[in-house]
Amino acid sequence: MTSKRALEAAGMLAVAGALYFAPSFLERGTLNDLWSVALAVVLASSWNLLGGFAGQVSIGYSAFLGIGAYTTVLLALQGTPPVLTLPLGALLAAGFSVIIGYPTFRLRGPYFTIATIGVGEAVRVVASSLSFAGGASGLRMPAGSYDFESNFRSMTLLAVALVWIALAISRSAFGSALSAVRQDIDAAEALGVNSTRLKVTVHALSAALVGLAGGLFAINFQYVSPGSVFDFRLSLTIVLMPIVGGVGTVAGPVLGAILFGWLQLKLLSIPALLSSSLFIYGALLIAVMLFEPKGLLGLVRRLWARRLRRFYIDA
């Protein structure tokens, strides 16, 4: 067991190290693609903390990305350095998640999901009408705020950190309590789990991580608008990645994010498919729900088990 953990830690350190030095030996295009995949991993894994581990499916996560992004832009325009704006954005996203968490977590299952669609919509509508935030046309980052290398390193390291956080949580008492809430909330309450506080806590944690990613998103694209960060499609993609990959696991969301990142890059090169990319995702979601609710990871595990069985029994 300990050797397995040591191996995992070594693996993660190796990946982090490789990514840290990647800007010096990889091409810019490849780095850009890696950045997008890292963003997808961050979003999918953060969502999975609440949606997978605790089983609370939220379709309003673009709100947190947007809060992080807007905080960074608004403060950068006042001359605040990213070192301060990024944590502040994360903090505000977490704060917002607590404010909406207390009323919406009184709802269970699908009712919670519907309420989160509403939260996302409300935030987008409000953001479009705030004049200090540029209204519907959005805001541009101040000149000179762009630094690709440090942004690349922050985003990829954040992605690796998220995998580590997810692993740590899945093995902790906190993780067990979350999974108890997912399996049977009444039984968990009866065993002394304060389900509301637990859900609010994990919601805040994942919102903060998404908020951090939002700040990096703003710096990388140098421009934010309600249409880019509060888009409903973004919320959709955040939900689809972990579900297609394998909801509630550590590796599933990463797998889903890599698949989506890859699909996105493939689709972007075919203009005819670009506008209807969500068609493919929708079809994937239907297929996963009907045939393999545990996602790609479940499929891989099933095929692997079958191969092992063939190997040991049939041979």
Next chain:
Amino acid sequence: MQQALDVVVNSFLAAGLYATMAYGLAVIYGVMRIINLAHAGIMMLGAYTTFTLFTHFSIDPFLSIVVVVPLFFAGGVALYRTVVRRLPRSGSTPSMESLLLLFGVWLVLQNLAYVLWSGDTQSILTSYTLKSVSLLGVRVGVPSLGVFGMSALSLLVLEFVLHRTYLGKAIRAVTQNRDAALLSGVDADRISAVAFGVGTAFAGLAGTLLSTLFAFTPDFGRSFLLKAFCIIVLGGLESVTGVAAGAFVLALLENVTAAYTAVPTSLQDALSFTLLVVTLVVLPQGLPGLSRLAHVRRRG
């Protein structure tokens, strides 16, 4: 005074449409305990079907209902038979799988529309679109009146079917208690298929009606989906009257804020959402729960 009259008349007209929109959602939830997230996509498809019939065959939008309703009923039954039925059966509360599955259906429908009709904003302009008449001293658009008429008619037909026919009784029986209905010889699977068809047909009808009032894109319908949720949460699922009451409360709230407060109309969607969350939290059983509560208090 005139303003108050304006508000009441407009709320009443809007409530008809809202009730039609919400009923499709309510019947599917009632019979199958499934939250049909594809509802918004179906409404959008209804709007585009009407649009295509109008532009290619110059069929009047209100006349297109004759085509839309049977077509969407058949589509709904087919969707149930091919996809929805394969899901593990939901218990007394809706399952996450059904929600996500229909979410996938919504995405597919939306992007089908992008391919078929492009992402451009469309609208239907008839000879009477901009005409208005005076009703109780209030200027009312002719399309709004037509929409209200069709909604009221559809709900009356529905009320009749639910209470006067075997099919209606079976639908209500399955809604109240699926197992008891099965024991009494109701073919619950067939009733589910019919209910899914009826729900889809109502969504299509709502889409047709919406298309005469609003411009639409393939992304259309999301804010109306939220309104429909808000209404069934408010009105409960048990009766057409409850749905109508919920629709009226939401319409009244929207019109009152538009007329008497400085809240900009762009924030209207946030309003229905706020009402939704407040109701879910404060009054989880909706308006019927409120009347029951008042009843208990009076007795107690």
